[in-house]
Amino acid sequence: MPISARVFLIDTRVAQQYCHGKGVFMESCLKVVDVYKSFGAVKALNGINLEIRKGEIHCLAGENGCGKSTLIKIISGIYQLDSGHIELAGKQYTQIAPIESIMNGVQVIYQDLSIFPNLPVFENIAFNSELAKKKKLVNRKELRSIAQAAVEKIDFKVDMDALMGDLSVADKQLVAISRALINDAKLIIMDEPTTALTKREVSSLFKTIRDLQQRGISILFVSHKLNEVFEISDRFTILRNGENAYSGTTGELDENKFAYYMTGREFAYETFAPLKLSEKPVLEVSKLSLNNVFQDINFSLYKGEILGITGLLGSGRTELALSLFGAVKEIDGDIRVNGKKVKLRKIRHAIQNGIGYVPEDRLSEGLFLQQSIGENIIISKIDQLTNKVKILNKKLRKAEIEKWVKNLAIATPNPSNAVTTLSGGNQQRVVLAKWLSRNLDVLILNGPTVGVDIASKYDIHQILKKLAAEQMGLIVISDDIPEILRLCNRILIMKDGRLTGEFQQGDVTEKEISDLLLAGI
Amino acid sequence: MKKTFDKLLRKNEFYIFLVIIVVGLAIQFRSGQFFASNNLVDIFSAMIVPHLFGLGLFMIIVTGGIDISFPAIASLSCYITTKVMIDTNFNGSILVPLIMAGAIGWILGMLNGFLVVKFNFPALIITLGTQSIFRGINQGVLGAVQLPILPETMAKFGLEPLFKVVNRTSGLTSVMPIAAIIWVLAIVFVFLVMRFTMFGRGIYATGGNEVSAERAGFNVKKIKFLIYSFNGLLASIGGFIYFCRMGQYEPTNLIGMEMTIIAGVILGGTALTGGKGSLFGVFIGTFLMVLVDNSLILLGVPSFWKTFATGLLILIGVGISALQVKRASNRYGKSS
Structure with a gap:
């Protein structure tokens, strides 16, 4: 090689190392090159590429079933890849065993955190490394x-003898992170770590993640x-149907692009403008109070509008919704429906x-999970689907189910399948159908998406806008502020009751x- | 101080202990016989077999499994052993039939372990099946019948005392059999394994969360396979001691015993869902079952009430566990 060429090579490498905005090295920590993996006839990964640089926070995004989990399992050695490497x-692997992956500093924190709720914290943290050392005795x-050394690495204070199951979700996560740090981790993979966390816990998790980054951990x-992708990551990769949809730096990403790469669909995001509001309010709430939870709540809801209520966890937003749905008894104040005072x-x-409620946790409160899609749809109207002797009329029942499956485009080959076979979005449509079949005046939705x-x-969102256009009054409770801004024509802020x-x-x-x-917090 | 007290109130062992004291005092009050030295020796010697069964079952239940085939394992392995000993006019060391019974039990336990690990069916169904198979082999294929006379070594082993206690007032003699040595050794062994080996911690980890245990690097399959096998071993040794003390073999004697043993383990606070339980709990849980079995008669309760009392205890034990699960989930609910 001529001398000049070699000098050039070194130069670019140095340049590469320092060109990143945050002064992070450009050296790569993990590369996934052209990886294919199928399970039987199902192609899970179809030529995936992924590069994670040293000390960067890289986001891997994609809809359910896009191949994220498969990719993680290949990196951690649980699955073997079909082709690619x-x-x-700096070492190439076409086959990698879980232990090799760990020896190379790869640690995965799974969504369920892989903990033992029945055992104390110190055992939860230290088991892995003791087992890796092939220790036989305790x-x-x-x-x-x-365990103590591990938690000190992230300045986490916890009672070592506490049972893991007694810890909060956020603390469990910190335990899992501490555990990952024991084996000299170079790359920590976190699988949807924020699912069960509150906003405040998420921001403290992000702080921990940035601390790890400071130490050169990817x-x-x-x-x-x-x-979250925007807030935390330096670069990102989006997968769709087992293929790379896009990779780049987070700076070049915006909401529309993100949605497009995730789904392959273009969405026309327009804000909601009510067509026509009723002259008189359909629901009036005045001086509504519930001991120690909320006080002096006053608002009106008109037909045809979507009213947003946003507040943090613990602001009383859910209790307010439940009060309007008659699920809380001890309330004071006036509620009027169509001008008439009601109890x-x-x-x-x-x-x-005429008031319906779509709960926050549709799995435990909104659906009969063991029942079919059809049964779930008609449950709140079942009293009206009977013949003269009060026996269920099969024809009416079938017609009603078909109507809603079609109207709400519920993606199922057969409405007598279990409701658990549906994706989250389709389950939520079933919950909606359940209420819509009753011709409500007011529908309250708590965290609908x-x-x-x-x-x-x-x-x-489109369905809700259509309902409003059909002169229903909707209340949407959500802490997803962009959602509230896009969906609602009027927004109420709820804080500390x-x-x-x-x-x-x-x-x-x-x-x-x-x-x-967040003011005052 | 309050914290330790709260912790105590959350433990089954505590409540069982109270019940034992109440029952004990009632018997003492009624007959004055409970705290007599010979009665205590009687109770402890009656515990040897159920507690040996309970020890193996305890480990299985901690992993979240169950085995109801152990009485059938004990019957089958003891029949084969006894029959062979009789047919060969065996007259050597007791260790030979003991090891032989243990080995057969181990192999039958391995079959349970293999099925549980390989097919991952619910262990209840698997052992329900193997129980019938073992019983069928014993009484059908091998044609097991009562063996009224045991080989001399076995009969002697059953009667030989470790020590004797004589009650001065009643003149009754109670015997602690030599087999108690095996019992104590088994307790010490299980204690050491559960507390001081990674294998033992793996048993708890598996019961806490099987997937996590696998990811942490525990060989969950090996753990399960070994404890089901070990349960087979303990079952047949327990059965061996049982028949030796009886002085005869009877193929149907142990049938139905599984329920009392499971009840004892659960009463002592071992969670049927796995992951939780202590050896001390198994001890006092079994103690209570044996106490009820042996001592109701001292209270003047007709013996047919025994099954009633046993059933009641099972319900109480399960009730306490359910209550604790509920309380625990309330606690978790608050913290998250």
Whole structure:
């Protein structure tokens, strides 16, 4: 090689190392090159490429079933790839065993955190490394000191003898992170770590992640939440149907692009403008209070509008919704429906007054999981689908089910399949159908798109807008501020049990709302 | 101080202990016989077999499994052993039939372990099946019948005392059999394994979360295979001691015993869902079952009430566990 060429090579390498904005090295920590993997006839990964650089926070995003988990399992050695290779620490592997992956400093923190709820914290942390050392006997002193050293790395204070199951989700996560740090981790893969965390816990997790980055540890952060990708990552890779949809730096990403690469669909994001509002409010709430939870709540809801209520966890937003649905008995104050004063002491009262509620956790509160899609749809109308002697009319039942499967485009080959066979978005449509079949005046939705993928979220928004256009009054409770801004024509801010602000859409920005919510915390 | 007390209140062992004291005092009050030295020796010697069964079962239940085939294993392995000993006019060391029974039990336990690990069916169904198979082999294929006279070594082993206690007032003699040595050794062995080996911690880890245990590097399959095998070993040794002390072999004697043993283990706070339980709990849980079995008669309760009392205890034990699960989930709910 001529001397000049060699000089050039060195130069570019040095340049590469320092060209990144944050002064992070450009050296790669992990490379996945052209990886294919199929399970029987199903192609899970179709020529995937992924590069993670040293000390960067890299986001891996994609809808459910796009191949994220398969890719992680290949990197960690649980699955073997069909063709292609991965590079760790400069070495190429076409086959890698789990232990080799660990020896190369790869640590995976799974969504369930892989913990033992029945055992104390120190055993949870130290088991892995003791087993890796092929220890046969238990030396509690040693386990404790390993665990202590691990938690000190991230300045995490915890009672070593506490049972793991007694810890909060956030603390469990910190235990899992401490454990990952024991074996000199170079790359930590976190599989959707924010799913069960509150906003505040998420920001403290992000702080920990940035600390790790400062130490030169690379993070592969798996998420499909756009705001998290923006907030935490340096670069990102989006997978779709087992293929690379896009990779790049986070700076070049915006919401529309993100949604497009995730789903392959273009969405026309338009804000909601009500066609026509009723002259009189359909629901009036005045001086509504619930001991120690919320006080002096006043607002009106008109037919044809979508009213957003946003607030942090613990602001009383869910309890307010439940009060309007008759699920809380001890409330004080006035509730009027169509101008008439009503007492909502039982859920049945609310339903009789035309009020429906879509709960936050559809799996435990909104659906009968063991039952079929069809049964779930007709459940709240079942009393009207009977013949003269009060026996269920099969024809009516079938017609009703078909109507809603079609109207809401519920993706199922057969409505008598179990409701658990549906994706999150489609399950949420079933919950909606359940209520819509009753011709309600007011529908209250609590976190309507939590855990729903982008495409379904968009579709659900379209359905809600259509309902409003058909003169239903909707209340959407959500802490997803962009969602509230896009979906609602009027926004109420709820904080510490009080309504602290009211805005028309367009009069307020995301930042302003978020500042209001977080003020004083 | 309050914290330790709270912790105590969350433990089954504590409540069982209270029940034992109440029952004990009632018997003492009624007959004055409970705290008599010979009665205590009687109770402890009656514990040897159930507790040996309970030890093996305890480890299995901690992993989240169950085995109801152990009485059938004990019957089958003891029949083969006894029959061979009789047919060969064996007259050597007791260790020979003991090891032979243990080995057969181990192999039958291995079959359970293999099926559980390989097919991953619910262990209840598997051992329900193997129980019938073992029984069928014993009484059908091998034609097991009562063996009224045991080989001399076995009969002697059953009767030989480790020590004797004489009650001065009643003049009754109670015998602690030599087999108690095996019992104590088994307790010490299981204690050491559960507390001081990674294998033992792996048993708890598997019961806590099987997937996590695998990811952490525990060989879950090996753990399960070994404890089901070990349970077979303990079962047949327990059965061997049982028949030697009886002085005869009877193929149907142990049938139905599985329920009392499971009840004892659960009463002592071992969670049927796995991951939780202590050796001390198994001890006092079994103690209570044996106490009820042996001592109700001292209270003047007709013996047919025994099964009633046993059933009641099972319900109480399960009830306490359910209550604790509920309380625990409340606690988790608050913290998250």
